[in-house]
Amino acid sequence: MLPRFDLSTDLGRQGYDQCLARLRATASSSSDxxxxxxxxxxxxxxxxxxxxxxxxxxxxxxxxxxxxxxxxxxxxxxxxxxxxxxxxxxxxxxxxxxxxxxxxxxxxxxxxIELGGAELGLRFxxxxxxxxxxxxxxxxxxxxxxxxxxxxxxxxxxxxxxxxxxxxxxxxxxxxxxxxxxxxxxxxxxxxxxxxxxxxxxxxxxxxxxxxxxxxxxxxxxxxxxxxxxxxxxxxxxxxxxDGGFYGPSEIVTIADASANPARVAADLIAQAEHDPGKCFLVAWSPAVLDDVQSQIEKQLRERKRVAAIEKALTQDSCAVLVADASQAVAVANEIACEHLNLAVADPDAMLKEVRHAGEVFLGDTTPVAAGDYYAGPSHCLPTGTTARFTSGISCYTFLKRTGTVAYRQGMPKRAIDHVARMADAEGLDAHAASARLRGE
CATH class of the missing domain: 3.40.50.1980 (Nitrogenase molybdenum iron protein domain)
Known part of the structure; x- marks a missing residue:
């Protein structure tokens, strides 16, 4: 059901690149x-x-x-x-x-912090x-x-x-x-x-x-x-x-090795596919792992209610990616920069150190993505369409503004006045220079 692309072949790389391009296009404004x-x-x-x-x-x-x-x-x-x-x-x-x-x-x-006679702070x-x-x-x-x-x-x-x-x-x-x-x-x-x-x-x-x-x-x-x-x-x-983010159609990348429970991996992929639309990427360096997960998808799909939506998502907007090793698997995950990243591997904490781009990371196949969707704590409003490369999910930070504070409580030191005035004069802003020099009179 999941199209499979072997990145060691030109045809496989081409198929994967096309799938990635469709994912990136969801966040593009150059459209009707x-x-x-x-x-x-x-x-x-x-x-x-x-x-x-x-x-x-x-x-x-x-x-x-x-x-x-x-x-x-x-x-x-x-x-x-x-x-x-x-x-x-x-x-x-x-x-x-x-x-x-x-x-x-x-x-x-x-x-x-005290720097050069100034008391400098930050307010949220x-x-x-x-x-x-x-x-x-x-x-x-x-x-x-x-x-x-x-x-x-x-x-x-x-x-x-x-x-x-x-x-x-x-x-x-x-x-x-x-x-x-x-x-x-x-x-x-x-x-x-x-x-x-x-x-x-x-x-x-x-x-x-x-x-x-x-x-x-x-x-x-x-x-x-x-x-x-x-x-x-x-x-x-x-x-x-x-919020500065693109929080669009749901997506997941799962990196799986031979230690992963294929039923759990398949369940997470199906869960995201049922969002209609949903986009799913399964990455492994073992063809047997891909085969086992695929078999579980076909088995579990018969038990789900939103079958049409799931089948459409898995066949049209998703893929399985066969890579050379764990290092290339992480490189693919960083390239996709997905909303949800599930590390269904024997040592997820070690692999996490190499992850640079993901909205939220789920460690081990014992951690269902659904826990993050409903309950765990971090918001499930996460960047999609590869935008985790440069933005983050919703959190309390989203609704806070940062405001710097500056106080020369004992007046500006002469050295600081001289430096400010010299820089202002160099920019041709003599009023700025005069404002600083006035504090030294």
């Missing part, structure tokens, strides 16, 4: 999608609710109306009351786990308000709300300054009008969030950035979504802040 997003963002900026409703009708629900944009507080409270008690316990436990991890990594202001402060993108068109990803909101709250963003956009299910044919997931609503209530909008796509991002009569603008937008959501975030950057 970019032109569509540009038009949508401009329309919402100029027309507000009218354009927002029009695009929601076009892509989500033909009967969508402006009065459905904002979720009412009573709906949030009702959703919690109706939530299955065992699911509520699981959600509350996940919130607690993620919160404790994010609090553990939260940066603290460093102690000031949160953004004032954020809009969180929670997918909802084809799958109910209430876990994404946890993975976005908890890091923002730990950073210091107040719950009443957090907005959530999550669209109702995409309506097709004669389906009844669907609504935003009640589990998303219940999760928002458990997190203390009251501002929830039934919107999504590029139009939702544009509304959060520019504001409309029904949607209050925010200072930052963060979260995953399809290519239209990601491109919209890029286009509104500057109007509002963004």
């Amino acid at each position: 999608a970019a032109a569509t997003v540009e038009r949508v963002v401009a329309d919402v900026a100029n027309e507000g609710d009218a354009a927002l409703v029009r695009y929601m009708q076009k892509w989500t629900d033909p009967q969508f109306t402006a009065d459905r944009i904002r979720v009412q507080p009573t709906e949030l409270a009702s959703a919690v009351r109706e939530l299955d008690p065992e699911l509520r316990e699981a959600i509350a436990s996940a919130i607690k786990q993620v919160r404790e991890y994010q609090e553990h990594i939260l940066p603290r202001d460093p102690k000031p 402060t949160p953004v004032d308000s954020v809009g969180l993108c929670v997918p909802g068109g084809t799958a109910v990803l209430f876990s994404t709300l946890i993975m976005l909101a908890v890091p923002a709250q730990v950073a210091g963003v107040a719950p009443d300054r957090i907005a959530v956009m999550s669209p109702p299910p995409t309506r097709t044919g004669d389906q009844a009008v669907g609504d935003i997931s009640p589990i998303v609503l219940a999760t928002a209530h458990l997190l203390g969030i009251t501002r929830v909008y039934r919107i999504g796509g590029a139009q939702g991002v544009a509304a959060l950035a520019h504001g409309t009569a029904s949607v209050e603008p925010v200072d930052m937008i963060a979260g995953p979504g399809n290519v239209f959501v990601q491109l919209a975030k890029a286009q509104v950057a500057g109007v509002t802040g963004t």
Whole structure:
């Protein structure tokens, strides 16, 4: 089912390169999608609710109306009351786990340092308000709300300054009008969030950035979504802040050796493939390992519900890669720079030292990627489309600003004044020089 490419052959290298090129293309703005997003963002900026409703009708629900944009507080409270008690316990436990991890990594202001008569410091402060993108068109990803909101709250963003956009299910044919997931609503209530909008796509991002009569603008937008959501975030950057990442279709790279349990490896690949779309890469230096995992994929696939989506992902957007050795396997993983990297090898800690690019790394075949998706602690909102080469996943860091501080409490030393003035004069900025010299008079 997984196309196999042997990197020791020209044909295998060509097939792998083509697969990698398709992966990189998902994060490219040079496409028809970019032109569509540009038009949508401009329309919402100029027309507000009218354009927002029009695009929601076009892509989500033909009967969508402006009065459905904002979720009412009573709906949030009702959703919690109706939530299955065992699911509520699981959600509350996940919130607690993620919160404790994010609090553990939260940066603290460093102690000031004295340099050349100056007291120099650094302050971390949160953004004032954020809009969180929670997918909802084809799958109910209430876990994404946890993975976005908890890091923002730990950073210091107040719950009443957090907005959530999550669209109702995409309506097709004669389906009844669907609504935003009640589990998303219940999760928002458990997190203390009251501002929830039934919107999504590029139009939702544009509304959060520019504001409309029904949607209050925010200072930052963060979260995953399809290519239209990601491109919209890029286009509104500057109007509002963004998370700076490309968090698109899910993907996984698994490096496996003979010690790996093929059933576990296959299960992780299938789990990411069911995202629809999902992209999976299996890397090994043993043909037998590839064969064993492939057999397990075919066996387990019969037991899954989203078979069509999984088969499509595995046959069209994924591949198995046969490499020469462990060193080349890591080189391939660094090249793919994937969202999830699973090191299903005998000594994952040793291999981890060679990993440079990955959104999140899962050590050993005893560690399911699903644990990171729902519960472990690090956010599952991770860079995709090979962008882990230069960006990171969502965390409390995402919602913090860094501000330097400078204090010459005893006045500037003469040596510092002379150096500043000399440099300013060399740049032709005599007012800067004069400002420094004035402190020495």
